[in-house]
Amino acid sequence: xxxxxxxxxxxxxxxxxxxxxxxxxxxxxxxxxxxxxxxxxxxxxxxxxxxxxxxxxxxxxxxxxxxxxxxxxxxxxxxxxxxxxxxxxxxxxxxxxxxxxxxxxxxxxxxxxxxxxxxxxxxxxxxxxxxxxxxxxxxxxxxxxxxxxxxxxxxxxxxxxxxxxxxxxxxxxxxxxxxxxxxxxxxxxxxxxxxxxxxxxxxxxxxxxxxxxxxxxxxxxxxxxxxxxxxxxxxxxxxxxxxxxxxxxxxxxxxxxxxxxxxxxxxxxxxxxxxxxxxxxxxxxxxxxxxxxxxxxxxxxxxxxxxxxxxxxxxxxxxxxxxxxxxxxxxxxxxxxxxxxx
Numbered sequence: 030x031x032x033x034x035x036x037x038x039x040x041x042x043x044x045x046x047x048x049x050x051x052x053x054x055x056x057x058x059x060x061x062x063x064x065x066x067x068x069x070x071x072x073x074x075x076x077x078x079x080x081x082x083x084x085x086x087x088x089x090x091x092x093x094x095x096x097x098x099x100x101x102x103x104x105x106x107x108x109x110x111x112x113x114x115x116x117x118x119x120x121x122x123x124x125x126x127x128x129x130x131x132x133x134x135x136x137x138x139x140x141x142x143x144x145x146x147x148x149x150x151x152x153x154x155x156x157x158x159x160x161x162x163x164x165x166x167x168x169x170x171x172x173x174x175x176x177x178x179x180x181x182x183x184x185x186x187x188x189x190x191x192x193x194x195x196x197x198x199x200x201x202x203x204x205x206x207x208x209x210x211x212x213x214x215x216x217x218x219x220x221x222x223x224x225x226x227x228x229x230x231x232x233x234x235x236x237x238x239x240x241x242x243x244x245x246x247x248x249x250x251x252x253x254x255x256x257x258x259x260x261x262x263x264x265x266x267x268x269x270x271x272x273x274x275x276x277x278x279x280x281x282x283x284x285x286x287x288x289x290x291x292x293x294x295x296x297x298x299x300x301x302x303x304x305x306x307x308x309x310x311x312x313x314x315x316x317x318x319x320x321x322x323x324x325x326x327x328x329x330x331x332x333x334x335x336x337x338x339x340x341x342x343x344x345x346x347x348x349x350x351x352x353x354x355x356x357x358x359x360x361x362x363x364x365x366x367x368x369x370x371x
Contacts, residue, residue, distance in 0.1 A: 030070065030079055030190070032151065036089055038082045042069045043187055047228040057090060058083040058106045065113040065120075068219065072188020074157050075299055077123035081150035084127050088146040096137045103146070104128065115310045116271055116339050117262040118300045123153050131266055135240075157190035160295050160353035163200030164194060167260075168351035172202035172209060176255045179212045179245065181227035182273035184260025184293065190340040193291040194260045196229060198351060203235055210236040212254065216273060217242055217317045218336065242275050249286040257283045261294035268344030268361025269306030270294075274337055292343075293351040294335040299369050304362070306341035309334045314338050 038055040045051045046066065054067055055061045061083030064070050070079045098233045107124045114120055127364050130149040134142060172178070178199060178344035193200065202209055212232050216222035222237050230237035240248060248254055250262030257279050263271040270276070270292050283290040303309060316334035320326060328334075350357040350365070357364050 030082065030154070030363055032074070032082060032085075032147075032154075036086075038079070038086060040064055040079065041071045041187070043225060044069055046224055055083070055086065058087040058110060061086065062110050062113050065110070068212065071221070072183065072344060073117035073119040073260070074161075074189040074295055076114055076117055077185070077297065078150070078157055078190045078347075079117035080113075080120050080156045081123045081127050081153045084124065085143075085147040088131075088143045091139065091143075093139070095158065096142070099139060099142055100128075100131060108177070114312060116312045116367075119262075119297045122297045128152065131149050131359040153243070154190045157295065157297075161189055161192040161194060161197045162201075163293065163353040164293055164351055165192065167353075167356050168198030168291070169202040169205055169207070171256070171289070171291055171349065171351070171356070173205050173206060174209075175257065176202070176207070176209045177212065177253060179214065179215045179225060179248065179254045179257045179279065180274055181222060181257075181259050181279055182216045183221040183228040183229070185226060187225050187229060188260065192303055194295065194351075195258045197260060198291075198293050199230075199235065200233060203233070210238070212248060213237055213271075214245060214279070215239060216275060218322075218359065221273065223247050224274060238322050242278075245279055246282045249282055249288060254283075254286075254288055256288060257290045259290075259292055261292050261298050261307055262339060263303075264294060264299045264307065264350065264365070265303040265304075265306055266299070266301045266362055266365055267304045267351065268347055268359065268365060269309075270299065270342045270344070270347060270350075271306065271309045271311070271339045272342065274340050277340040277342045280342040282345050285287045289348040290309070290346055291349050291351060295354075296352050296354060296369055299352075299365055301366060301369060306343060309339075309341060311340070312338040 185193035
């Protein structure tokens with residue numbers, strides 16, 4: 030994503046990849062909200078940064094001279110943006126951070142308040158990219174030479190402000206000179222692994238093999254996987270991890286085959302207000318994502334569909350959580366709190 034000098038937010042439309050590279054230019058926060066809902070921009074850190082810029086677009090259109098009315102109007106936009114994807118905590122985190130910064134600004138001048146909002150959005154964007162690079166440096170310690178890494182969904186530059194979380198760790202290991210390769214689960218129903226992760230790895234020149242989601246167990250049984258590495262949309266204080274649907278299955282399979290299961294995510298993904306994964310709101314999406322593929326209907330008309338976008342992996346299955354502040358290991362209830370607050 031990129032903030033343009035003319036006051037527009039430019040987003041790469043991920044729904045067209047890998048076949049079509051198209052950029053959306055958003056001029057108001059409603060367009061940003063739609064882009065998040067439609068998955069044109071996706072990935073927890075990316076939608077957080079996009080929502081922050083959405084608030085900057087909203088701030089630029091508020092004409093009232095009253096500070097209280099200005100904040101109230103922007104709060105309405107914040108509420109709409111925060112409601113677009115309920116599972117990813119980075120979204121609410123970014124929106125709340127911008128609003129706190131605005132409320133704390135000591136000015137009644139709308140021009141100053143607009144600049145405060147934009148500056149905070151820039152800070153969120155820049156901090157995410159630099160944090161991802163630090164995360165990569167910590168995480169590459171867990172990647173042995175010659176590692177064959179299984180990943181799920183997309184946790185690369187496309188899902189962040191730049192560089193990536195899980196794929197950022199893979200990039201960092203490759204930049205260190207390690208000879209590694211990636212297995213990308215296709216990630217039904219929207220194929221983020223086949224479309225996006227595979228595309229990113231090809232762009233980087235990192236060997237990647239796409240497998241269908243139901244091949245993962247056999248792949249592990251054949252001894253072809255050394256570790257599983259995924260991103261996250263929300264992590265509880267106790268270390269339970271919400272990530273793209275199918276992640277839990279991989280964690281269970283990894284445990285059965287004595288393969289380490291790692292999660293890479295920024296501190297903003299950790300929600301200390303929740304202690305258990307059962308408290309996480311899981312987004313359920315349109316049934317057409319399951320009944321149709323590339324616009325073609327593949328299931329009978331009238332069939333019932335259950336389409337949760339995420340599942341929860343219990344902390345007992347997670348060997349370590351990689352953050353921009355270091356690698357966190359069990360006991361998570363103690364060590365995540367120290368890492369977030371320290």
